[in-house]
Amino acid sequence: MTIDAKQAATDDPLAREGRFARFSTGFKLFLILSLALLPLGLIAFFATLQSSRTADLERRAQVRIALTESTRKIATTIAGDMATLSVAMKSVIDRPDDPTICPRITEIIAAQGGEATPFAIFGPASEPVCRAGAIAVLRPSTLPLDPNTPDDLEIDEEGLTITVRSASASVVSVLHYPRALLTKLATPGGFDIDHSFVLLDQDERTALTERSIGGGMAGSDTLSAPIGTTGMTAEINVARQDFSAAEILAILLPLIMWASAAAIGWAVVDRLLIRPLKLLERDVSAYRPGEIVDSLAGMTTPAFELRQLANTFHTITERISLHEGELAEGLARQTRLTREVHHRVKNNLQVVASLINLHARGVDNPEVARAYGSIQRRVDALAVVHRNHFAELEDNRGVGLRPLIGELAQGLRASVSEGMTGPTMALDIQPVYVSQDVAVPVSFLLTELFELAMTALPDARVAISLAASVPGKARLEVRSDALIGSPALMAGLEGRYGRVLEGLSRQLRSPFDRDLENGVFALEIPIVAQDDVGSGD
Secondary structure, eight states: OOOHHHHHHHHHHHHHHHHHHOHHHHHHHHHHHHHHHHHHHHHHHHHHHHHHHHHHHHHHHHHHHHHHHHHHHHHHHHHHHHHHHHHHHHHHHHHHOTTTTHHHHHHHHHHHHHHOOOEEEEEESEEEEEESSSSSEEEEGGGGOOOTOOOOOEEEEEEEEEEETTSSSOOOOEEEEEEEHHHHHOOOTOOOEEEEEEEEETTEEEEEEOOSSSOOTOOOEEEEEEETSOOEEEEEEEEEEOOOOHHHHHHHHHHHHHHHHHHHHHHHIIIIIIHHHHHHHHHHOOOOOTTTOOOOTOOOOOOOHHHHHHHHHHHHHHHHHHHHHHHHHHHHHHHHHHHHHHHHHHHHHHHHHHHHHHHHHHOHOOOOOOOHHHHHHHHHHHHHHHHHHHHTTTTTTEEEHHHHHHHHHHHHHHTSSSTTOOOEEEEEOOOEEOOOOHHHHHHHHHHHHHHHHHOOOOTEEEEEEEESSSSSSEEEEEEEESSSSHHHHHHHHHHHHHHHHHEEEEHTOOOEEEEEETTTEEEEEEEEEEETTTTOO
């Protein structure tokens, strides 16, 4: 490597800061969090894998065995009792007068289930042929004797009731398992896990036992199995086993990982991004055009991208400050030049008006004097526009029509030749502003109407009003008895006055609204709305 290359590498800030500084902030954050969370992730994985399977599998197997035992015990008891009743019904049919049938059946049923199950055997008679235990006596009419009718199983809150019919359907047996007996049959031996046991038969559901403790965060497991060939289903629900130490560790480890990741991530992001961003945001928010911002100058820890952004913003503010100075200087020169132009134009127009006035005083012919006066009034009108525009130049609000029309009316009144009374002027002007392109034709239009009124009725009263009508528009109205459709007025309108007024209305892009019966001339002119004042170039 040459000496120049070594010097360039030394001057490069990235080369001095090392390789890690070349990486983006996102990659730095990803690398740091990955290295920090890898050991915790491995511990959580192996702890969860080791503790999850054995306990759950053993517990589910134990519950499955208990459910199988309970369903087998219930199915065996019901099948044995139904078989016993079938034999008993056959004996009742064969030997209806044998008194030993009922005691013997009771002993057999008690021997099968540990205690006598309540039952009753009915024949065609209304009283049961044989009866044992607490069972309701049913009338024979409520028991169908059709041999094609299958055996009935009915589950309710009281227990299970089974109806068994003989082959000839002449004898019907009713077997009733109280809820307590069913609960005893459904309780598996040596099963000490808190559980609930439910019998289901189609839409019927009877809970034999309820869990004493509700399911917590771990939830519960539900297993079901059919009860023999009865068509019923048994369902057992057990709470899941409490968390072991390994499971608690597996649960807490993700929280520890989250806390570690949050702490490390916050420290890294706060140091590299958040704090420098806040400083940069504060400087940007407080920035004013013309200032030079040098953010993050004393910090060495911000991210490379943020330092680059701060340097870029510093460069931009330097350029803006330089351009602002140049623009301010150019604007000041342009303002001075514009003011000087308007001032000189106004002065020149006033000089021309004064010269015309001097010439008018030196002639004896009244017609020539009136011609000079007409020219002078037009020059004065243009001078008034320039003077008012010059006055409003600082605020860039356009030309105010209220002072302009007031000064114009005063000048028109003063321009009346000696020996003439001249019309009186009445003004009702709202303070609105217009552009110079509108102010000039408005001034000429008022001057033409003033002269037209003087030709028709010199001493008539002239009323000028201006009021905003719709947004961006104002209605200019001139009212006078001199503007009523007299022969002198019509002659003036048919001559040069009419042509000039028509040209001025076209320049304003607004047609004249003439009311010759009442002596009213009006038109709409565009104005500068107050909210838009100063927004133009």
